[in-house]
Amino acid sequence: MLFQVEMDVNIPLDFDPEEAAAIKAREKAYSQGLQESGKWRHIWRVAGQYSNLSIFDVESSEELHGILMGLPLYPFMTMRVTALCRHPSSVREDDS
Template sequence: MLFMVEMDVNIPLGFDPEEAAQLKAAEKARFQELQQAGTWRHIWRVVGQYANVSIFDVPSNTELHDILMSLPLYPFMTMHVTALCRHPSSLHDDDR
């Protein structure tokens, strides 16, 4: 199942900079792990914001929920999730 996840990150201004840097490094490592597994298929930055739009390929809603909750920056994120399905006019066979 494909899902579009819009993530906005809001780390409080007074948050410890060293702890924020550690969380960002852990987030990057987790992202790369999920990307290598084919779970986090795409990610795009939103210009001018600390935000992204991502495409996840997971077998269930529950698995997506668990993945999102496992992200180190999850406590600082606002997310909007949209389930996607293949458009019949798509030329790409991997749009499942």
């Protein structure tokens, strides 16, 4: 099942830069593991923003929730979640 998730990241100005760098490194590894497993299908940067637009392919809302709660940057993020379906005009069977 597909979900669009938009994530805005906001790290406070006075947050320790080393700790921030460590969290971002964990975030990258976490995201790449999920991309390789196929759960996190797409991730794009929004131009000019510390935000991403992602597409997840999961079994259920519970699985999505678990993945998002596990994001190392989750405490710094604001999220918008939208449930998606296959579009009747899509030419791709595997892009449902």
